Amino acid sequence: MGKVIVITSGKGGVGKTTATANLGSAIASLGKSVVLIDADIGLRNLDLVMGLENRIVFNVVDVVEKKCRTFKQALIKDKRFNNLFVLPAAQSREKDAITPVQMKELCDEIKQEFDYVFIDCPAGIEHGFKNAIVGADDAIIVTNPEVSAVRDADRIIGLLESNEKFNFNLIINRLKPEMVKRGKMLSIKDVKEVLNIELIGVVPEDDRIINSSNKGEPAVLDGSSKAGQAYISIAKRILDPKDKFVVFEEDKGWLNKLKNIFSRGN
Amino acid sequence: MQNVVSMKGTRGGLLVSFNEEEDYLAVITQFREMIEEKKKFFEGSPMSIDLGWREMTRENIEELMEVFRVNDLILQGLISSSATTRKIAEEYNIKVIIGRLGLAQHHGAKNKKIYYQKSQEKEEEREQTLLVRRTMRSGQNVDFEGNVVVMGDVNPGAEIIAAGDIIVWGSIRGSVWAGSKGNRKAKIIARELNPSKLKIDEYVYMGIIGDLKGNSKTAFLIEEDIAIESY
Numbered sequence: 001m002g003k004v005i006v007i008t009s010g011k012g013g014v015g016k017t018t019a020t021a022n023l024g025s026a027i028a029s030l031g032k033s034v035v036l037i038d039a040d041i042g043l044r045n046l047d048l049v050m051g052l053e054n055r056i057v058f059n060v061v062d063v064v065e066k067k068c069r070t071f072k073q074a075l076i077k078d079k080r081f082n083n084l085f086v087l088p089a090a091q092s093r094e095k096d097a098i099t100p101v102q103m104k105e106l107c108d109e110i111k112q113e114f115d116y117v118f119i120d121c122p123a124g125i126e127h128g129f130k131n132a133i134v135g136a137d138d139a140i141i142v143t144n145p146e147v148s149a150v151r152d153a154d155r156i157i158g159l160l161e162s163n164e165k166f167n168f169n170l171i172i173n174r175l176k177p178e179m180v181k182r183g184k185m186l187s188i189k190d191v192k193e194v195l196n197i198e199l200i201g202v203v204p205e206d207d208r209i210i211n212s213s214n215k216g217e218p219a220v221l222d223g224s225s226k227a228g229q230a231y232i233s234i235a236k237r238i239l240d241p242k243d244k245f246v247v248f249e250e251d252k253g254w255l256n257k258l259k260n261i262f263s264r265g266n
Numbered sequence: 267m268q269n270v271v272s273m274k275g276t277r278g279g280l281l282v283s284f285n286e287e288e289d290y291l292a293v294i295t296q297f298r299e300m301i302e303e304k305k306k307f308f309e310g311s312p313m314s315i316d317l318g319w320r321e322m323t324r325e326n327i328e329e330l331m332e333v334f335r336v337n338d339l340i341l342q343g344l345i346s347s348s349a350t351t352r353k354i355a356e357e358y359n360i361k362v363i364i365g366r367l368g369l370a371q372h373h374g375a376k377n378k379k380i381y382y383q384k385s386q387e388k389e390e391e392r393e394q395t396l397l398v399r400r401t402m403r404s405g406q407n408v409d410f411e412g413n414v415v416v417m418g419d420v421n422p423g424a425e426i427i428a429a430g431d432i433i434v435w436g437s438i439r440g441s442v443w444a445g446s447k448g449n450r451k452a453k454i455i456a457r458e459l460n461p462s463k464l465k466i467d468e469y470v471y472m473g474i475i476g477d478l479k480g481n482s483k484t485a486f487l488i489e490e491d492i493a494i495e496s497y
Binding site: 147158 | 400401402403404405406418419421422423424437439
């Protein structure tokens with residue numbers, strides 16, 4: 001039986017959807033069968049980031065309303081990986097179109113047949129959030145190194161803690177090492193100190209992410225994208241928690257990196 | 267065997283208790299003997315008698331009053347739980363108070379205050395403490411009529427309001443208020459003190475908490491200022 005992991009943050013715009021798309025693609029590329037569920041009903045994005053918008057026939061609301069025979073009919077197969085599927089959100093409905101009970105049943109059904117199910121959680125702590133977490137076994141909290149994102153992540157962890165069972169992992173997204181160095185941005189240590197949960201990965205700020213989202217091609221497919229590489233390392237750690245933790249040059253800085261390149265050239 | 271008649275001194279005078287189970291003849295005989303034995307000592311002293319549930323007859327009361335008259339004692343009043351006894355006693359113009367409950371009244375007003383203060387002190391000693399075994403995160407709050415102990419941090423956005431002390435085995439980054447019901451003695455103790463708001467009794471800490479060296483920090487009131495000390 002597979003595992004359901006919800007990707008959540010509380011605050012909007014920290015990179016939940018990007019993380020879902022990239023982790024899903026990375027784990028699929030490592031040979032596991034994966035389903036990505038977009039739980040952000042009314043504001044669906046995941047299909048765009050995955051570049052699958054034009055293939056949508058049924059959505060998650062259709063599945064729970066039994067408008068299609070099984071959930072499989074609504075799954076969209078990814079362009080690049082045969083073992084990666086997306087269950088899109090409904091765009092013209094609202095969050096309360098699905099009840100937590102229905103969502104739980106759906107998650108339980110899907111995880112019987114797939115290795116990993118990632119749920120892209122909407123921002124906020126209302127109905128949509130409750131739907132997204134109800135069927136999950138684990139949670140990945142995405143946050144940015146800034147006070148508002150950390151504060152919201154803290155609130156989310158508090159809510160999940162009171163909701164029993166969860167295993168938490170933290171992703172710090174959009175870290176700018178040189179800003180941390182100048183003391184203008186919260187460091188990994190600062191964030192860890194407040195949230196105090198297992199850190200599974202740090203994703204550096206990367207301009208290519210915007211481009212890859214616009215094009216609908218997850219950054220993990222781009223070998224030169226630092227963020228993409230970070231997501232691959234996180235995916236490996238999801239499969240095997242003992243896998244090496246890679247932090248992308250927080251302490252080194254750009255100058256040292258340049259030096260490295262030159263020394264490699266020699 | 268239980269005493270048929272027992273006597274003890276209180277602030278309001280002597281309190282004599284008659285065993286309510288014994289035959290009245292035995293009681294009054296023993297009482298008379300007790301008094302006559304130390305006649306000089308008891309002379310002129312005010313005395314109250316606790317009759318318990320005993321049902322007194324007119325003869326019984328007259329007999330009792332005779333003992334008082336002969337020995338020059340002053341009968342302050344009777345304490346009785348029995349309505350019949352109280353009614354008869356009132357016919358003889360004796361002050362009567364309802365039993366058990368009446369005991370406290372007998373001790374007098376001053377004494378009563380002491381009792382009250384004592385019980386309040388005990389109440390403080392027995393004050394409840396709430397133990398929070400996790401980190402308090404943003405949006406979580408505790409409002410407790412006693413002390414609060416947190417085994418973890420108090421994160422920004424979390425709030426503790428306690429009538430007593432607040433002790434945090436971790437870092438305080440959120441909002442804390444000790445002595446919320448008015449308690450100038452309340453303290454806030456934490457390993458790291460970096461609160462977004464700190465309040466003791468009605469006083470809010472306005473200063474900046476610098477880098478205090480030490481294993482823990484304590485905040486407490488001196489006059490109208492909150493002092494923070496490390497050790």
